Amino acid sequence: MINYTERIALLMQDVVARTGRLSFINLEEVIVFARFGRSDAEGAFATCHCLTMPESEPGYFFWKDRETGELTRRSPWFVTKSPQVRVGQTTVKYLISFVLPRFCDQTLVGSRKADLYPSAEPWVAKLDTIVHELYHIDPGATGIRALENADGRRSYRSHGPMFYEDVSDMVRGYLATQPDPALYDFLRHDFACLSEMFDGVVGTTFSNFPSFPQRYMETVDLPASEPRVKLEPLKTPTQPVIYTEDDLHIRQFTECNSRRLTRKGRYCAA
Numbered sequence: 001m002i003n004y005t006e007r008i009a010l011l012m013q014d015v016v017a018r019t020g021r022l023s024f025i026n027l028e029e030v031i032v033f034a035r036f037g038r039s040d041a042e043g044a045f046a047t048c049h050c051l052t053m054p055e056s057e058p059g060y061f062f063w064k065d066r067e068t069g070e071l072t073r074r075s076p077w078f079v080t081k082s083p084q085v086r087v088g089q090t091t092v093k094y095l096i097s098f099v100l101p102r103f104c105d106q107t108l109v110g111s112r113k114a115d116l117y118p119s120a121e122p123w124v125a126k127l128d129t130i131v132h133e134l135y136h137i138d139p140g141a142t143g144i145r146a147l148e149n150a151d152g153r154r155s156y157r158s159h160g161p162m163f164y165e166d167v168s169d170m171v172r173g174y175l176a177t178q179p180d181p182a183l184y185d186f187l188r189h190d191f192a193c194l195s196e197m198f199d200g201v202v203g204t205t206f207s208n209f210p211s212f213p214q215r216y217m218e219t220v221d222l223p224a225s226e227p228r229v230k231l232e233p234l235k236t237p238t239q240p241v242i243y244t245e246d247d248l249h250i251r252q253f254t255e256c257n258s259r260r261l262t263r264k265g266r267y268c269a270a
């Protein structure tokens, strides 16, 4: 079977080595993982998730009476934090997720990217997405190249027109260095074709699949300014706050679902 996320991680190493503007990226601090998403459904092909954003300022939720505007209930004070992800001694700073099978079926034909690649082959859309996600990694290492709001929602302001052009410049620049086609040939095939050629498509996922390490809320002990208002407890967190290499599983993906492989896959660092 083809390990799709491992192939992307290997390709990323070559891209980073041959692209000056991405050469600051240490891929040991990046995990490439897979999420599930059907090809015939709308949605992202890939996402860059930052784990280095600082803890938020304390805040709380509150509810008001619609008529009187009076405060009726409030949550305890809380902060939002990034979970920790460690592989051996390394603290992981970024996660890049690819949505399977949707990503594999991406093509330039009819896409908004087509204008940026006038004479390119259809599969270059996938290389564009890979470089796009790498470009979100911030050179200042303080978090994010204007990527996401604190709650993880994508901020579209971060994608000015230059962002897409920069990415296509880097894609063309990379291909012009004549990299070994063996590194990117897997991008030529759609999901059905890969499944047949390799007898299956697998990828790295987290133990809490379909979830993955995400920002979480933690209660902090601060005095309430309205002590008589009813306190509505926060939901108890159900996801881990620390992940290690033991939380990296291998799943096989099909057109419509995924399953964990019982054979323990050896994790290959990005």
Ligand SMILES: [Zn+2]
Residues within 6 Å of the ligand: 132, 136, 159
């Ligand atoms: Zn983006």
